[in-house]
Amino acid sequence: xxxxxxVAKEAGVSVATVSRTFNLPDKVNxxxxxxxxxxxARLRYIPNxxxxxxxxxxxxxxxxxxxxxxxxxxxxxxQGIAQAAAAAGYSIMPFTTxxxxxxxxxxxxxxxxxxxxxxxxxxxxxxxSATLDFVREQNIPYVLAYNSNDxxxxxxxxNPAAFARMVAYLVSLxxxxxxxxxxxxxxxxxxxxxxxxxxxxxxxxxxQPHQAIIExxxxxxxxxxxxxxxxxxxxxxxxxxxxxxxxxxAIRAAHQLGxxxxxxxxxxxxxxxxxxxxxxxxLTTISQPNADIGRYSVSLLIQCxxxxxxxxxxxxxxxxxVLCPAESSAPPSQVLGG
Amino acid sequence: xxxxxxVAKEAGVSVATVSRTFNLPDKVNxxxxxxxxxxxARLRYIPNxxxxxxxxxxxxxxxxxxxxxxxxxxxxxxQGIAQAAAAAGYSIMPFTTxxxxxxxxxxxxxxxxxxxxxxxxxxxxxxxSATLDFVREQNIPYVLAYNSNDxxxxxxxxNPAAFARMVAYLVSLxxxxxxxxxxxxxxxxxxxxxxxxxxxxxxxxxxQPHQAIIExxxxxxxxxxxxxxxxxxxxxxxxxxxxxxxxxxAIRAAHQLGxxxxxxxxxxxxxxxxxxxxxxxxLTTISQPNADIGRYSVSLLIQCxxxxxxxxxxxxxxxxxVLCPAESSAPPSQVLGG
DNA sequence: TTGTACGCGTTATCAT
DNA sequence: ATGATAACGCGTACAA
Numbered sequence: 001x002x003x004x005x006x007v008a009k010e011a012g013v014s015v016a017t018v019s020r021t022f023n024l025p026d027k028v029n030x031x032x033x034x035x036x037x038x039x040x041a042r043l044r045y046i047p048n049x050x051x052x053x054x055x056x057x058x059x060x061x062x063x064x065x066x067x068x069x070x071x072x073x074x075x076x077x078x079q080g081i082a083q084a085a086a087a088a089g090y091s092i093m094p095f096t097t098x099x100x101x102x103x104x105x106x107x108x109x110x111x112x113x114x115x116x117x118x119x120x121x122x123x124x125x126x127x128x129s130a131t132l133d134f135v136r137e138q139n140i141p142y143v144l145a146y147n148s149n150d151x152x153x154x155x156x157x158x159n160p161a162a163f164a165r166m167v168a169y170l171v172s173l174x175x176x177x178x179x180x181x182x183x184x185x186x187x188x189x190x191x192x193x194x195x196x197x198x199x200x201x202x203x204x205x206x207x208q209p210h211q212a213i214i215e216x217x218x219x220x221x222x223x224x225x226x227x228x229x230x231x232x233x234x235x236x237x238x239x240x241x242x243x244x245x246x247x248x249x250a251i252r253a254a255h256q257l258g259x260x261x262x263x264x265x266x267x268x269x270x271x272x273x274x275x276x277x278x279x280x281x282x283l284t285t286i287s288q289p290n291a292d293i294g295r296y297s298v299s300l301l302i303q304c305x306x307x308x309x310x311x312x313x314x315x316x317x318x319x320x321x322v323l324c325p326a327e328s329s330a331p332p333s334q335v336l337g338g
Numbered sequence: 339x340x341x342x343x344x345v346a347k348e349a350g351v352s353v354a355t356v357s358r359t360f361n362l363p364d365k366v367n368x369x370x371x372x373x374x375x376x377x378x379a380r381l382r383y384i385p386n387x388x389x390x391x392x393x394x395x396x397x398x399x400x401x402x403x404x405x406x407x408x409x410x411x412x413x414x415x416x417q418g419i420a421q422a423a424a425a426a427g428y429s430i431m432p433f434t435t436x437x438x439x440x441x442x443x444x445x446x447x448x449x450x451x452x453x454x455x456x457x458x459x460x461x462x463x464x465x466x467s468a469t470l471d472f473v474r475e476q477n478i479p480y481v482l483a484y485n486s487n488d489x490x491x492x493x494x495x496x497n498p499a500a501f502a503r504m505v506a507y508l509v510s511l512x513x514x515x516x517x518x519x520x521x522x523x524x525x526x527x528x529x530x531x532x533x534x535x536x537x538x539x540x541x542x543x544x545x546q547p548h549q550a551i552i553e554x555x556x557x558x559x560x561x562x563x564x565x566x567x568x569x570x571x572x573x574x575x576x577x578x579x580x581x582x583x584x585x586x587x588a589i590r591a592a593h594q595l596g597x598x599x600x601x602x603x604x605x606x607x608x609x610x611x612x613x614x615x616x617x618x619x620x621l622t623t624i625s626q627p628n629a630d631i632g633r634y635s636v637s638l639l640i641q642c643x644x645x646x647x648x649x650x651x652x653x654x655x656x657x658x659x660v661l662c663p664a665e666s667s668a669p670p671s672q673v674l675g676g
Numbered sequence: 677t678t679g680t681a682c683g684c685g686t687t688a689t690c691a692t
Numbered sequence: 693a694t695g696a697t698a699a700c701g702c703g704t705a706c707a708a
Contacts, residue, residue: 001685003684003685003686004685004686004687005685013694013695014694014695014696015685015686015687015695015696016687016688016694016695016696016697017693017694017695019686019687019688020687020693020694023687023688027693027694028693028694029693029694032693032694044475044476046447046450046451047451047685047686048392048451048453048684048685048686049388049451049452049453050387050388050389050391050392050397050452050453050684050685050686051388051392051684051685051686051687051700052685052686052687053388053686053700054386054388054389054392054684054685054686054687054699054700054701054702055685055686055687055688055699055700056686056687056688056700057700059388061431068417069407069413069414069416069417069420070410070413070414070417070612072408072410072413072613075407075408075410075413075416076407076408078407078413078432079406079407079408079434082407082432082433082434083434086433086434086441086445086448091431091433091448091452092431092432093399093429093430093431094416094420094430094432095420095424095429096417096420096421096424103424107424109384110429112384113384113385113386113387114387114388114429115386115387115388137382138382223616245613248613248616248617249616251618252616252617252618252620255618274408275410275583275586275613278561278586278587278590279586279590279617280589280590280593282590339701341700341701341702342701342702342703343701343702351678351679352678352679352680353679353680353701353702353703354678354679354680354681354703354704355677355678355679357702357703357704358677358678358703358704361703361704365677365678366677366678367677367678370677370678385701385702386700386701386702388700388701388702389684389700389701389702389703390701390702390703391684391702392683392684392685392686392700392701392702393683393684393701393702393703393704394684394702394703395684
């Protein structure tokens with residue numbers, strides 16, 4: 001391995017000069033700089049990040065904690081994080097939790113030991129989170145992504161409003177028997193907020209939620225569970241799903257019952273994963289700017305870091321969402337409607 | 339921040355004893371160990387990873403370089419990597435390249451500067467790769483994922499054989515006019531290997547490839563491009579796509595032309611992304627064990643590291659793939675067949 | 677069993 | 693403009 005020492009020897013200067021050549025180029029004579037640069041190139045010198053961060057107390061690394069990369073929402077977000085971080089000269093260190101609180105916490109501990117400069121977190125629920133307690137106690141700069149909570153800096157969309165808007169859209173198409181499909185609401189604040197948006201939307205339209213919420217504990221066998229639920233009559237004319245992954249499975253469930261989408265039943269998602277628009281039928285959904293949520297999280301964090309400050313609740317950003325009407329929704333059929 | 343020094347003072351012992359308490363527990367008296375552990379817990383001591391890796395020359399960190407997380411294949415793989423790494427006490431540091439060689443290289447340079455213990459790479463083409471030259475020159479332990487090449491340690495499936503098998507399956511259904519849809523073959527060795535598998539499969543069946551290969555440079559407007567291609571008569575009765583993302587778009591293209599899948603045209607993918615089986619029609623595909631490819635990469639790497647060796651070409655693993663017949667493929671219709 | 681002291685590769689302070 | 697050197701936090705030979 002080539003170190004700053006070897007470069008110094010090779011160039012016939014002191015280590016201090018080599019260091020300056022890279023960190024404070026204008027503080028070194030143009031000629032000597034050339035010499036050093038060439039020596040460094042010859043030895044393929046690459047500064048040792050551990051030594052640097054030990055010395056500077058900054059790692060140029062951002063920790064990321066999210067539930068799972070098997071949901072494209074978070075994969076797209078991490079892609080945005082990766083791009084923005086790389087562009088700013090930062091590395092990232094992601095951990096996945098599979099929605100397990102224990103893993104949230106151990107991930108943050110590992111990240112702290114690592115000395116990350118900041119944290120981007122998607123936590124289960126910010127309201128009672130040992131993870132966040134720890135982060136605050138250690139005074140680590142952080143941003144929450146997708147979560148929204150008054151007491152923390154959050155990059156998110158207005159989940160209740162967005163979900164209510166989806167309901168309003170379906171109502172405007174003529175739907176009245178609308179049922180919601182949700183994952184475990186205890187898994188995340190998003191699930192809860194979307195549910196409250198559902199209730200608000202229905203109330204605003206003067207409607208009662210159609211039958212109990214269809215709660216799908218495990219997404220693996222979601223199709224079967226939705227098939228079950230759809231067999232109760234009267235059947236809803238529209239299904240609003242808590243996320244796109246669930247919506248895709250709901251569409252499958254409908255087909256298994258011989259129902260056409262959207263002719264016999266409308267189905268909507270939430271998240272705006274890229275694949276949604278290429279499906280057939282394409283997915284009516286609330287599109288969140290997933291990559292941007294990641295990018296903004298990075299830039300907010302980095303901006304604060306450069307100022308020696310850290311993001312507070314007032315730095316929260318509510319990004320725009322877009323209701324994307326697509327082929328999976330349509331007015332209810334006459335036969336079933338009423 | 340609490341350091342080993344402070345813990346030592348708090349416990350009334352030397353720093354060496356504190357260090358040993360965590361790294362060589364049996365070399366320290368049970369009583370003093372208790373005292374140290376309690377002191378450490380009281381101060382919420384977490385060892386500084388930079389200092390440790392500077393000292394030990396090992397970072398307990400694995401670098402990962404892959405094209406993009408917007409393709410679920412790589413997202414699922416990274417999920418597997420993240421799980422396996424965390425379980426083994428390693429952190430990961432991923433970079434995305436967007437299929438750009440420049441970024442492949444700069445990622446690896448950054449990772450090297452960081453002092454990662456090993457590298458998991460999905461490169462464009464191992465045959466002529468400045469990235470791999472650098473990695474070898476620096477003597478960094480590495481594994482290639484998805485790539486397959488005799489001169490490198492690779493975790494992958496037999497792409498040509500798998501693709502040929504897909505062709506054979508369609509032929510067995512009665513298809514004869516089979517066309518291939520591919521991304522830019524210059525983008526990756528996988529694309530090339532799958533294409534050669536296509537040719538081999540067709541030859542083995544005594545068939546000519548139906549019309550020229552449908553090459554889709556950019557996946558964003560893939561649907562339009564496939565629509566264009568499908569308008570030439572005679573139309574293929576089956577479309578074999580180079581990956582699942584392309585297949586999903588091909589299905590959409592078919593629908594736009596009023597073709598039913600699989601009644602009027604069969605469409606197959608490759609990769610086995612999880613979503614595929616929940617689509618309607620569900621996707622006939624070659625299913626790769628994406629998460630396992632990640633997990634095996636990690637364990638191979640870590641195993642070698644613990645032995646002080648590094649993976650060589652002979653450590654390559656060819657994992658099993660599974661042909662998954664599903665709803666997007668069926669025998670050709672009588673009208674169009676022949 | 678425990679403590680002392682050096683060095684890992686940098687950056688930054690203070691001289692020159 | 694450049695050089696010598698201390699310090700970042702830790703692990704480990706070596707000494708006690």
